[in-house]
Amino acid sequence: MQLARLVETVQRVRATTKKSEKIRLLAECLGQVNGREAVLAALYLTGSLPQGKIGIGWSVIQKAMHDAPASGEPLMLSDVDRLMDVLAAERGAGSMDRRILALSNLFSRANPQERTFLSQLLIGEVRQGALEAVLLDAIAAAAGLPAAEVRQAFMFAPNIGDLAQAALEEQSAGLARFSMRLFVPVAPMLANSAEDVDEALQRLDRAVFEYKLDGARVQVHKGGDDVRVFTRQLQDITGRLPEIVEWARNLPVREAVLDGEAIALRPDGRPQPFQTTMRRLGRIKDVAAMRESIPLSPFAFDALYLDGSSLLTQSYEERLRALATMTPAELIPHVVTSQPEEARRFLAQSLAAGHEGVMAKSPTAPYVAGQRGYHWLKLKEATxxxxxxxxxxxxxxxxxxxxxxxxxxxxxxxxxxxxxxxxxxxxxxxxxxxxxxxxxxxxxxxxxxxxxxxxxxxxxxxxxxxxxxxxxxxxxxxxxxxxxxxxxxxxxxxxxxxxxxxxxxxxxxxx
CATH class of the missing domain: 2.40.50.140 (Nucleic acid-binding proteins)
Known part of the structure; x- marks a missing residue:
């Protein structure tokens, strides 16, 4: 596919506010690619590079930019990909000059609209309204698949580009490769805000209220004695949190994936400031000494996987029951109620214990990875x-x-x-x-x-x-x-x- 075709799609998507029209335009574009181009198109449409961040800033782009009309063969997506490989690999003496020259050669073949898009892509500023949720619906439309099936697979796909290629080329059979697996982190379920207990119960009717800890979100994977700990950005930080690893090894199950918080507590059990906890997550060296000065305590609030079975589609109450059999001592305090007064008393109890507030969660909701919805609501003391x-x-x-x-x-x-x-x-x-x-x-x-x-x-x-x-x-x-x-x-x-x-x-x- 020519880069101009993708840039045209971006411009048309930017020009409409209708979600259905965005999906149609994106699906048309995706219907024209296959193989590696499918990966590139999906990633570029969401403003990502398969090479990741390659360290090109605005000053480099300005030095390489052209005002002259485009010359040479039209740019293909594969041309852009090869150039990004070159830019990502450049290291050592003279690398900056070589990067500027390579980027200048690329810009010389691009028209003004393509140069703008490439610049935004390089510095991570592509804002065309094709957010992941919209593009997932477009992938489903282009592949002729149910949107729910594509979203479910995206929870476990390495990136949206690989997902797009699998869906477009192999349909359901391709998506079947992306499923819950130990030691492959799942995007965390996210929460919206609620003004107060009354709003939360108005939305949920009956809710699981639990302490909202001001700690670090962690996802813990256990397979026998092998344990991995991931952040909410899915970064592996196992080596930084030995006490969390030891705790997970002692869980009375063979395999599990748990969602929860790691938090630094004062001797009286009240939470340390958030920045204190984050000092531990950022420390790579002298971990043992940091553990002595800032020990972390684990608290679990969800179970995603247990002894070979995914729990993602089960209700939150069912997942809580599974969790209680594993971590009764480290379960975050909670109460299930539809009564505002009981919920307000619980909120006051959480605040008195030094925590941020409470979470209110739908007892019947499945675990919807990577999405922010109204199944989970956060209530804090201060707005x-x-x-x-x-x-x-x-x-x-x-x-x-x-x-x-x-x-x-x-x-x-x-x-x-x-x-x-x-x-x-x-x-x-x-x-x-x-x-x-x-x-x-x-x-x-x-x-x-x-x-x-x-x-x-x-x-x-x-x-x-x-x-x-x-x-x-x-x-x-x-x-x-x-x-x-x-x-x-x-x-x-x-x-x-x-x-x-x-x-x-x-x-x-x-x-």
């Missing part, structure tokens, strides 16, 4: 949102020399963009200013006067008093008295809160 840093301004006074005033955005699933909700520098310590300045400069895309715009990669938790109408921002909403609560290195931008969540919170506070 907060996980937002993405879009840009930052240089500070003055005490903050002079540091990037401090953060531009904050919520995710818009319909367009793939981030919608700005305001700015804040409140809550930032000197150490946070130093750390974020270094990180944001490494993510810089361009500058406008005293503002540095960055790749949309950093997620921060923002606490605020309320939401108000504001004509200054695209959604007409702004956060009032916003302050940085903490960084969220455990979350990716596609796990940030949505503008729809912000709008619902705004409507709720007005009622």
């Amino acid at each position: 907060s949102l996980d937002l993405v840093i879009l840009a930052a301004e240089w500070g003055n006074g005490r903050r002079e020399g540091w990037l401090s005033n953060l531009h904050l955005g919520a995710r818009d699933p319909s367009s793939g963009h981030f919608v700005m909700l305001g700015k804040t520098f409140k809550g930032l310590t000197d150490e946070m200013l130093r750390q974020q300045t270094e990180q944001l400069l490494s993510l810089e895309t361009h500058r406008e006067e005293h503002t540095v715009f960055v790749k949309h990669q950093m997620v921060v938790e923002i606490a605020f008093s309320d939401i108000q109408e504001s004509p200054r921002y695209p959604a007409g909403l702004a956060l009032r008295f916003a302050r940085v609560k903490r960084y969220r290195p455990d979350k990716t931008p596609d796990q940030a809160d949505t503008i729809q969540t912000v709008s619902e919170l705004f409507r709720a506070q007005r009622n």
Whole structure:
């Protein structure tokens, strides 16, 4: 397939707000590829490279960019793939100049629209509204398969490109290769926010309320004495958490996959700050010494697999019963109720114990990996949102020399963009200013006067008093008295809160 055909699809998808039309356009495009091209098309449409991040920044792109018309043979997807292999492999003395030359040769064959798309692809900024959920439906349509079957297989596929190739070439037989397996991590099920207990019960009717621990989400795989521990981003961190490995080895089952939290606790059992727990996850060296100073405790809240059988399609109550037979001591405290007063007492109990709040979960829901829905709801004492840093301004006074005033955005699933909700520098310590300045400069895309715009990669938790109408921002909403609560290195931008969540919170506070 010519790159121009894919870029045309991206432009047409951007131009429509109708989900059904997006799916139709994407399915038409996918229907024209096979083999390696199917892998490339699916990945490129979601803004990903099979080579992963290859370290090309905006400055390199600017040096390689052309203004002249395209020349030579039209670019094919395979041409782009070969060039990305070259860029990813370049190392050593003179590698930067060689990267610029190779990229310049690629741009010379591209038209202006293709150059823009390639630039966005290289720095991870393709925002065409073809989010994974939409593309999964398009893959199903192109392959003539039920969408539910494709989504189920995606839980276990290495990436959406491999899934697309299998579905398009082999249909159901190809998807059958992607299933629950030990030591292959599953994308975690995600939660939406609820304003209070009444909203949670209105949505769920009857719910499992459990403590919301402010720890690190971990997925633990056990097969005999072999244990693997994965983060919510599916990174293997087994070597960093020996106490979690020892705990899993002693579980009274042969095989299991558990979802839960690892958290640092004070001697009195109250939780340490989130950053303390995250220090353990980030430490690769001197693990034994760190374990002595910051021991982690495991808590489980879900069972996904038990002795050869997947539990994903079972109800949450059934999975909890299976979990209780394995980890009665490490089960997160919970109560099942439809009574608001009982739920509020439980929330107060969780807050008194030093935790963030509670989760409210549908007792009948299956485990829907990688998706954020209303089967799981989070209720916190203070209202907060996980937002993405879009840009930052240089500070003055005490903050002079540091990037401090953060531009904050919520995710818009319909367009793939981030919608700005305001700015804040409140809550930032000197150490946070130093750390974020270094990180944001490494993510810089361009500058406008005293503002540095960055790749949309950093997620921060923002606490605020309320939401108000504001004509200054695209959604007409702004956060009032916003302050940085903490960084969220455990979350990716596609796990940030949505503008729809912000709008619902705004409507709720007005009622």
